[in-house]
Amino acid sequence: MKASEIRNVACVGGGVIGSSWAIQYAMKGLNVTLYDINDEQLAKSHAQMVKSLDALVGHEAIAAEQKAEIVARVHPTTSMEEAVKNAQFIQESGPERLEIKQSILAQVEQFASADALYASSTSGLLITKIVENAAHPERCVGAHPYNPPHLIPLVEITQGEKSSDETVRTVYDFYQSIGKEAVLLRRECPGFIANRLQLALYREVQDLVVRGVCSVEDVDKALVYGPGIRWAIFGHNMIMQMGNPGGLTGMVKMLGNSGDVWLADMASWTHQPDNWSEIAQPGVDEEMAHFPDYVGHTNEECIAYRDKMLIEILKLHKKL
Numbered sequence: 001m002k003a004s005e006i007r008n009v010a011c012v013g014g015g016v017i018g019s020s021w022a023i024q025y026a027m028k029g030l031n032v033t034l035y036d037i038n039d040e041q042l043a044k045s046h047a048q049m050v051k052s053l054d055a056l057v058g059h060e061a062i063a064a065e066q067k068a069e070i071v072a073r074v075h076p077t078t079s080m081e082e083a084v085k086n087a088q089f090i091q092e093s094g095p096e097r098l099e100i101k102q103s104i105l106a107q108v109e110q111f112a113s114a115d116a117l118y119a120s121s122t123s124g125l126l127i128t129k130i131v132e133n134a135a136h137p138e139r140c141v142g143a144h145p146y147n148p149p150h151l152i153p154l155v156e157i158t159q160g161e162k163s164s165d166e167t168v169r170t171v172y173d174f175y176q177s178i179g180k181e182a183v184l185l186r187r188e189c190p191g192f193i194a195n196r197l198q199l200a201l202y203r204e205v206q207d208l209v210v211r212g213v214c215s216v217e218d219v220d221k222a223l224v225y226g227p228g229i230r231w232a233i234f235g236h237n238m239i240m241q242m243g244n245p246g247g248l249t250g251m252v253k254m255l256g257n258s259g260d261v262w263l264a265d266m267a268s269w270t271h272q273p274d275n276w277s278e279i280a281q282p283g284v285d286e287e288m289a290h291f292p293d294y295v296g297h298t299n300e301e302c303i304a305y306r307d308k309m310l311i312e313i314l315k316l317h318k319k320l
């Protein structure tokens with residue numbers, strides 16, 4: 001199957017991630033079925049989709065009349081058969097437990113067409129384990145989104161030991177065709193790419209604070225108003241490329257021995273500090289208290305500000 005032939009998508013599991021995927025696919029004009037275990041869960045999915053779409057309307061990312069069209073394109077169901085029988089692409093976003101993922105895949109295989117592609121949103125499990133008992137493991141990949149998938153373009157595709165090259169290529173092309181930015185892990189790796197990068201940086205964030213070099217507020221500020229603002233535009237290798245007339249090669253030379261001295265002084269521990277939240281929570285509370293009113297002083301206000309800014313950045317990236 002070619003990526004351009006995919007018109008019918010099933011989202012299996014309609015929680016935080018599944019509901020957001022459903023909006024993503026429906027916004028791109030695809031026919032979506034949304035499966036969950038009971039009507040109560042489906043009602044929650046519906047409420048979450050409406051809330052997300054209201055935010056998009058509120059920030060003028062979509063027109064008000066599009067909201068109803070998008071919602072109407074998502075067909076909720078508690079019947080797995082109905083959800084997957086006509087699906088060409090299945091996005092699984094069930095609970096993060098291996099035995100549940102394996103049981104969902106077994107149910108899907110009972111009813112799905114033999115050439116349907118299967119992508120698991122798992123954040124922490126390996127696709128090779130999920131497909132251990134599958135009849136068609138070659139059609140399955142890991143496809144880890146960033147929350148919320150309908151806004152954040154990244155999707156990390158993992159090729160498991162049994163995923164075929166053709167499946168990986170079609171899944172990759174499909175995501176790209178709907179405006180996602182797919183990256184490919186040709187081998188499985190815990191934490192995939194983006195979460196490993198985040199955690200590597202977070203180790204240094206924690207270490208700088210624990211060592212008394214700077215406050216929680218200042219380490220956040222250094223990130224947001226320094227590298228973070230550039231990282232919203234270009235990746236780290238590109239930042240190196242543009243940072244020196246000699247390009248990345250010139251920058252590596254310039255960093256030279258200093259870089260090695262910094263690396264030797266940086267954290268390398270493999271267990272996060274046990275008392276980190278006791279240290280960091282008061283720091284974060286203070287940081288929120290210091291924000292200007294337009295950013296907000298509560299979690300809810302800061303989340304609304306983050307989403308508004310995210311939508312503006314995505315518009316600049318021509319992703320909305």
Ligand SMILES: NC(=O)c1ccc[n+]([C@@H]2O[C@H](COP(=O)([O-])OP(=O)(O)OC[C@H]3O[C@@H](n4cnc5c(N)ncnc54)[C@H](O)[C@@H]3O)[C@@H](O)[C@H]2O)c1
Binds near residue numbers: 015016041093096100
């Ligand atoms: N939350 C995140 O930030 C995030 C980000 C990326 C990936 N993920 C991954 O996405 C997946 C879903 O995470 P979430 O945060 O949406 O969880 P969630 O708990 O919000 O949603 C899980 C949904 O699966 C449903 N469910 C339960 N049993 C099921 C079954 N047998 N078949 C089908 N559906 C079933 C639940 O009713 C619920 O609606 C997980 O694998 C998680 O690792 C989460």
